[in-house]
């Protein structure tokens with residue numbers, strides 16, 4: 001392989017890694033933001049349920065406070081029963097007593113409703129608290145991982161940037177220019193391997209003559225379809241291991 005072509009192949013590999021790492025480094029803060037906004041959502045739900053429960057308890061206390069005055073009224077009327085002079089007065093008092101007793105039953109029903117609702121709210125608060133605890137633990141772990149990953153990525157990136165500069169420095173200026181133009185116009189990929197006599201980037205099959213050239217020529221050639229710089233690596237000759245293993249040993 002032409003030494004410059006070898007450098008271009010290396011440069012392309014490094015540039016792909018740089019693009020991957022840069023994308024990952026850019027993604028990680030967004031990932032952390034997603035984790036935190038999910039956490040905030042659970043927190044908000046918990047707060048809403050806690051407030052609902054507090055409201056419920058306030059209403060219940062208020063209702064409970066409403067009962068004694070009504071009871072006092074009933075006691076007062078019951079006391080007056082022995083002092084009435086006419087049947088009419090008696091009936092009026094009985095009516096007041098019944099009316100107020102019905103009031104108390106109404107209030108008690110409302111208290112009961114609050115108690116049932118409170119049970120459900122308490123259950124929801126407990127569930128949300130548990131969920132929040134679990135989500136917090138996961139979030140902390142994921143954040144720590146993301147932060148460690150970013151650190152590692154940055155180190156790798158620095159190393160790849162160093163190698164990138166090294167390869168570019170060693171390549172001919174013409175090839176660097178051609179590489180940069182291709183990278184800019186071909187989604188960052190300037191160099192394409194030819195596999196199975198096909199350009200691995202544009203997937204167009206090479207003419208037999210072009211394929212032959214790529215295999216044998218020491219020139220830097222371009223794909224006739226996408227224009228990318230081409231290279232070809234002959235398939236490795238693999239030993240037939242099975243046959244060696246099957247061969248009878250000295251005692252076989």
Ligand SMILES: [Zn+2]
Pocket residue numbers: 192199200201202203204223224225226227228
């Ligand atoms: Zn191509």
